[in-house]
Amino acid sequence: MPPPLAQLTLTALPGIPLVKPGDDLAALILEALDRAELALQTGDVLVLAQKIVSKAEGRQVQLSSVTPSAQAVELADVAHKDSRQVQVVLSESKEVIRHRPGVIVVEHRLGYVCANAGVDHSNVEPPPGAGPDDGWLLMLPEDPDRSAAELRRRFQEASGVHDLGVIINDSHGRAWRTGTVGVALGAAGFPGLLDLRGSPDLFDRPLEVTTVGLADELAAAASLLMGQAGEGRPVIHVRGVPYPLREGNARELIRPREMDLFR
Amino acid sequence: MPPPLAQLTLTALPGIPLVKPGDDLAALILEALDRAELALQTGDVLVLAQKIVSKAEGRQVQLSSVTPSAQAVELADVAHKDSRQVQVVLSESKEVIRHRPGVIVVEHRLGYVCANAGVDHSNVEPPPGAGPDDGWLLMLPEDPDRSAAELRRRFQEASGVHDLGVIINDSHGRAWRTGTVGVALGAAGFPGLLDLRGSPDLFDRPLEVTTVGLADELAAAASLLMGQAGEGRPVIHVRGVPYPLREGNARELIRPREMDLFR
Numbered sequence: 217m218p219p220p221l222a223q224l225t226l227t228a229l230p231g232i233p234l235v236k237p238g239d240d241l242a243a244l245i246l247e248a249l250d251r252a253e254l255a256l257q258t259g260d261v262l263v264l265a266q267k268i269v270s271k272a273e274g275r276q277v278q279l280s281s282v283t284p285s286a287q288a289v290e291l292a293d294v295a296h297k298d299s300r301q302v303q304v305v306l307s308e309s310k311e312v313i314r315h316r317p318g319v320i321v322v323e324h325r326l327g328y329v330c331a332n333a334g335v336d337h338s339n340v341e342p343p344p345g346a347g348p349d350d351g352w353l354l355m356l357p358e359d360p361d362r363s364a365a366e367l368r369r370r371f372q373e374a375s376g377v378h379d380l381g382v383i384i385n386d387s388h389g390r391a392w393r394t395g396t397v398g399v400a401l402g403a404a405g406f407p408g409l410l411d412l413r414g415s416p417d418l419f420d421r422p423l424e425v426t427t428v429g430l431a432d433e434l435a436a437a438a439s440l441l442m443g444q445a446g447e448g449r450p451v452i453h454v455r456g457v458p459y460p461l462r463e464g465n466a467r468e469l470i471r472p473r474e475m476d477l478f479r
Numbered sequence: 480m481p482p483p484l485a486q487l488t489l490t491a492l493p494g495i496p497l498v499k500p501g502d503d504l505a506a507l508i509l510e511a512l513d514r515a516e517l518a519l520q521t522g523d524v525l526v527l528a529q530k531i532v533s534k535a536e537g538r539q540v541q542l543s544s545v546t547p548s549a550q551a552v553e554l555a556d557v558a559h560k561d562s563r564q565v566q567v568v569l570s571e572s573k574e575v576i577r578h579r580p581g582v583i584v585v586e587h588r589l590g591y592v593c594a595n596a597g598v599d600h601s602n603v604e605p606p607p608g609a610g611p612d613d614g615w616l617l618m619l620p621e622d623p624d625r626s627a628a629e630l631r632r633r634f635q636e637a638s639g640v641h642d643l644g645v646i647i648n649d650s651h652g653r654a655w656r657t658g659t660v661g662v663a664l665g666a667a668g669f670p671g672l673l674d675l676r677g678s679p680d681l682f683d684r685p686l687e688v689t690t691v692g693l694a695d696e697l698a699a700a701a702s703l704l705m706g707q708a709g710e711g712r713p714v715i716h717v718r719g720v721p722y723p724l725r726e727g728n729a730r731e732l733i734r735p736r737e738m739d740l741f742r
Contacts, residue, residue, distance in 0.1 A: 221515055222491035222712060224704045227484050234681070252484055314740040321740065329655035387691065391654040391741035392592035393662070394734045395672045395692025397699065409658045412707055418497070428650070428707055429658030436660065437700030441487045443721060444675055444691055449485060458704060471657045477577040477584065478654035478741045 224456040226441050227252060228449035235267075235450075237274035242370035245451055254453055256371060261381035261457060263438035264367070265450035266334070266401055269357045269384050276340065277304055279351030295320050301335070304353055308333035313479060324356065327470040328401065329479070330388045360384045360402025361465040368404040379461045381406030381454075385435035387444065391478055398439025400431035400466040407431065408468030410459060429469055430459065487719040489704050490515065491712035498530075498713075500537035505633035508714055517716055519634060524644035524720060526701035527630070528713035529597070529664055532620045532647050539603065540567055542614030558583050564598070567616050571596035576742060587619065590733040591664065592742070593651050623647045623665025624728040631667040642724045644669030644717075648698035650707065654741055661702025663694035663729040670694065671731030673722060692732055693722065 229248035235241065245262065249255075270276075284292065284299035288306055292299035296317045306312075309322035313329060324333045334356040357363045364382040371380050384402035389395075400408060410430040438452040473479060492511035498504065508525065512518075533539075547555065547562035551569055555562035559580045569575075572585035576592060587596045597619040620626045627645040634643050647665035652658075663671060673693040701715040736742060 219493075221493060222704060224489040224700070226487040226700075228486070230482075230484060316740065319740070390692070390734075392734050392739060393692060393695065393732050395690045395695065395732060397660075397692045397695050399656070415707075418711065427658045428702075429653070429656060429660045430703065432656065432658065432660050433699040433703040436696040437487070437489075437703065439691075440693065440696040440700065441485060441719075441721060444678075448681065456704075458706060469656050469658060471653075471655055476655060477579065477582070 222456070222458055224437070224454065224458075226437060227254065227453045227455075228441055229254075229451040229453055232268070232448065232451050235271040237271060237276065239272045241268060241272045242367050242374075245367075246371070246374050248451060249453065252453070256375035256377050256380060257455065258377055258379045259381075259455070259457060259461060260377070261383060261406055261434060261454040261461075262367070262371065263383045263385055263435060263442075263452040263454060265442055266356060266360070266384055266386040267336070267340075267354060268450045269360065269363050269402075270354050271340075273357050273363065275355040275357060277353045277355060279304075279353060291315065291320065298351075300351075301332075301337075301353060304355065305333045305335050308335060308355055323473075326356070326360070326401075327467070328388070328399075330386075334386060334401075356386070356401060357384065361404065361467060362402075364402040364404035364466075379405065381457070381461050381464075383431055383435055383438070383466075385439055385442075387439055398432075398435040398437070398442075400435040400469060403431045403464055403466040405461050405463065406434070406457075407459065407462055407464040408466050409464075431464070431466055432469055485719070485721055487700070487717065487721075489700055490517065490716045490718075491704055492517075492714040492716055495531070495711065495714050498534040500534065500539065502535045504531060504535045505630050505637075508630075509634070509637050511714060512716065515716070519638035519640050519643060520718065521640055521642045522644075522718070522720060522724060523640070524646060524669055524697060524717040524724075525630070525634065526646045526648055526698060526715040526717060528705055529619060529623070529647055529649040530599070530603075530617060531713045532623065532626050532665075533617050534603075536620050536626065538618040538620060540616045540618060542567075542616060554578065554583065561614075563614075564595075564600075564616060567618065568596045568598050571598060571618055586736075589619070589623070589664075590730070591651070591662075593649075597649060597664075619649070619664060620647065624667065624730060625665075627665040627667035627729075642668065644720070644724050644727075646694055646698055646701070646729075648702055648705075650702055661695075661698040661700070661705075663698040663732060666694045666727055666729040668724050668726065669697070669720075670722065670725055670727040671729050672727075694727070694729055695732055
């Protein structure tokens with residue numbers, strides 16, 4: 217009999233409801249796994265869209281509650297943005313790296329270099345009775361690696377399976393290339409970075425590419441299936457990752473500033 | 480009955496042999512599809528590792544045949560590299576963007592910003608009788624979009640299916656983040672960029688993220704399953720992309736220089 221085919225299967229969990237502050241995300245996902253008749257197995261990974269994690273954690277900010285600083289007013293002026301939104305971006309950032317009209321690229325307080333510190337208003341639910349333009353923003357989770365680790369613990373407890381991975385992904389723009397791609401903001405039980413130093417190539421010489429952004433590759437794959445335009449597929453189950461899982465996190469994927477030629 | 484689950488399935492085609500200059504790659508892949516008992520269907524995508532396309536196209540260069548220019552000698556000196564290798568990199572490049580010891584980042588003649596113009600020596604087969612250190616390099620395909628289009632035509636003819644996508648991927652390093660991720664160097668019958676401008680979000684407001692690097696997301700997914708360390712999984716079959724295919728290419732993914740804040 218031929219060996220089984222190497223296969224990676226991503227499944228969007230059905231029927232995840234709109235998530236509200238305080239919701240028990242792990243419980244919602246465990247219910248959706250039941251609905252999909254998917255029993256968690258060793259090596260499985262769950263990828264969650266950042267927005268549902270942020271919403272469950274109550275990371276919404278109402279624009280009308282924000283008082284912009286002088287710095288925010290100045291940056292908003294040159295970047296053609298709402299100064300209160302810029303204030304929220306600045307409050308989530310270590311440093312503004314670049315700006316031009318319509319774009320502010322920062323180093324987020326957690327080290328990600330990204331547009332608007334990940335602060336977004338798409339798919340953010342207006343509160344009951346509010347008009348669509350009342351301006352609610354959603355910030356990234358407080359600590360996505362910690363959120364991933366907590367979710368993982370819940371999935372481990374519920375399933376009895378230890379080797380499970382959790383990734384929290386988001387869509388980031390990039391230098392040099394157009395379009396956003398999914399990246400890992402947080403991870404647990406999954407290698408952020410795969411270190412292949414010392415591995416041989418097909419001809420037994422050392423491999424040239426030595427570290428792979430594995431959690432980012434899986435985040436991108438999941439992002440493709442999630443979609444962007446309100447399809448409501450915020451949780452992806454993954455089976456068949458051809459590497460052993462390990463304790464890991466998404467901080468591994470952040471290039472230290474002093475090693476970055478493009479800052 | 481519940482609607483079918485949204486699922487993306489990637490399958491590594493088994494038994495692709497080592498590829499040599501002049502090999503008929505389409506025929507090798509069609510045989511592997513048969514072996515895997517996979518009949519191509521509307522919407523299917525095949526992702527090929529750049530290296531097998533480059534090898535089939537005869538893009539190998541022997542270091543001992545290269546005479547470095549004065550510019551190559553100078554750059555090799557500061558970048559701590561072999562001047563003949565640097566000559567090959569320069570011959571494939573429009574411009575050196577950054578360098579430091581061990582790293583040369585260029586704009587490739589096709590517009591990609593990447594390390595070493597994609598010129599690599601891992602997994603490059605030494606010629607018969609040569610020692611492992613005789614120094615053969617592999618350049619990127621002459622025109623990966625054209626290569627993808629030709630392969631696609633062959634797959635269409637053999638299968639009778641029109642809506643097929645082909646992506647040629649490679650692993651690129653990135654600004655700000657560690658590790659390489661798969662990106663699309665060439666594409667045919669698949670959107671490089673997915674334009675969601677005007678699409679509504681979950682609450683019927685315009686979506687904030689408006690273009691998605693769709694071919695790059697799929698390239699990254701395939702790269703994860705291909706592996707780097709000589710696993711010999713250079714062709715991935717993909718089923719279940721949740722977007723209609725269209726004529727497309729990987730050039731869509733290259734950010735015009737004047738729109739790039741990080742050059």
